[in-house]
Amino acid sequence: MLIAKGILKAFDAGTYTATVQLTGSAIAYIEGVPVSRGIAAAEMTAGRSCALVLFSTSNFSDAVVFAVYG
Numbered sequence: 001m002l003i004a005k006g007i008l009k010a011f012d013a014g015t016y017t018a019t020v021q022l023t024g025s026a027i028a029y030i031e032g033v034p035v036s037r038g039i040a041a042a043e044m045t046a047g048r049s050c051a052l053v054l055f056s057t058s059n060f061s062d063a064v065v066f067a068v069y070g
Contacts, residue, residue, distance in 0.1 A: 002054045008068060011035070011044035018065050020050060028060075035065045043068050 006020040009029060019031045033052060035044065049070040056062045 002057055004052055004054055004063075006030075006050050006052055006065075008044060008046055008048045008050050008065075010046060011041070013041045013044075016041075018044065018050070020052060020063075020065065022060075023049075030060045030063060032061065033063050033065055036067075039065070039068060 005023040007023065008018055009021050010019040012018070016035050016037065017032045018035050019029055020033050022028045022030065048068045050065050051067040052063050052065045054060060054063045
């Protein structure tokens, strides 16, 4: 398990998932990342920093966004 920092690129309120760019990577985007329901949809604006848990270092799609800030 790894906690990582990212930048929110897109949010889908219908599925409550996000597209996140991992900090330090110009091309690594993770799509369809589940977002904690404790985060209001209004807080999920593109460009905000976010924190996510990666449950597998070999499968980045196995993750969850648990915080947004900035």
